Amino acid sequence: MPLLCQPPRTIDPDLAYAAAVEERTDNAPASRGGRHKRSVGVHTKFWATGRTLTVAWVDDPLDTEHWQAIQRAILQWQPHINLDLQFIDGREGRPGEGRGDVRITTDSNRNYSLIGTDAKHNDPWTPTMVLGVKPQASDFEATVMHEFGHALGLEHEHQHPEANIPWDLAKLYRHYAKAGHSEQDVNEQVLAKLPKADTRYTAYDPESIMHYPVPNDLTLGDWEVGRNTRLSDRDKALIASIYPRS
Numbered sequence: 001m002p003l004l005c006q007p008p009r010t011i012d013p014d015l016a017y018a019a020a021v022e023e024r025t026d027n028a029p030a031s032r033g034g035r036h037k038r039s040v041g042v043h044t045k046f047w048a049t050g051r052t053l054t055v056a057w058v059d060d061p062l063d064t065e066h067w068q069a070i071q072r073a074i075l076q077w078q079p080h081i082n083l084d085l086q087f088i089d090g091r092e093g094r095p096g097e098g099r100g101d102v103r104i105t106t107d108s109n110r111n112y113s114l115i116g117t118d119a120k121h122n123d124p125w126t127p128t129m130v131l132g133v134k135p136q137a138s139d140f141e142a143t144v145m146h147e148f149g150h151a152l153g154l155e156h157e158h159q160h161p162e163a164n165i166p167w168d169l170a171k172l173y174r175h176y177a178k179a180g181h182s183e184q185d186v187n188e189q190v191l192a193k194l195p196k197a198d199t200r201y202t203a204y205d206p207e208s209i210m211h212y213p214v215p216n217d218l219t220l221g222d223w224e225v226g227r228n229t230r231l232s233d234r235d236k237a238l239i240a241s242i243y244p245r246s
């Protein structure tokens with residue numbers, strides 16, 4: 001199991017909603033005939049289709065090989081999205097300073113990303129994505145693709161409303177406690193089911209890059225999900241439906 005990829009700062013839900021709807025009106029929840037109260041917390045955070053999305057390296061010095069490896073992993077999303085990904089030098093004093101929609105630091109031992117448009121109201125000098133994973137690590141590419149999925153607005157697949165993972169809760173909590181994660185962290189990042197309000201809701205996909213691996217020894221009975229290392233067919237179809245080519 002990877003360390004949890006929850007960003008340490010929480011975004012004010014009202015500001016997050018405003019940023020999402022300003023970017024793209026269909027980020028607002030669809031009306032459900034008035035049977036349910038609309039909730040500001042339940043909305044998508046996708047970027048406007050067809051826009052340029054700038055992705056900036058912000059660490060000094062710039063490690064060209066490392067940056068190119070990150071770009072190669074991120075670019076695996078490119079054929080499936082109608083967004084123009086542009087990679088820029090976002091270091092202090094460089095032309096790209098403060099201009100990255102997604103701002104990446106590698107100076108960490110953690111990996112996480114803000115979800116989609118949540119990045120818009122971070123201040124422009126704060127990274128929105130942390131990629132501590134090293135290029136020589138076996139899970140480097142999968143980790144970068146997973147975190148960039150968050151930057152595109154995707155949430156965790158293991159928290160899909162139809163995911164029915166038979167966790168051995170005691171073992172799961174113990175596993176994450178060893179890495180310094182509280183039961184509340186595990187509840188929020190592993191166990192909590194996401195609301196069905198996402199208009200881009202598709203069937204549960206255990207092969208998704210957005211699914212954490214589920215080791216057999218943390219489940220009851222014989223149940224596991226391996227480490228997914230590439231975009232699944234449904235990842236590609238889902239993201240293409242979110243960012244369609246007209």
Ligand SMILES: [Zn+2]
Binds near residue numbers: 005146147150156
């Ligand atoms: Zn994640």
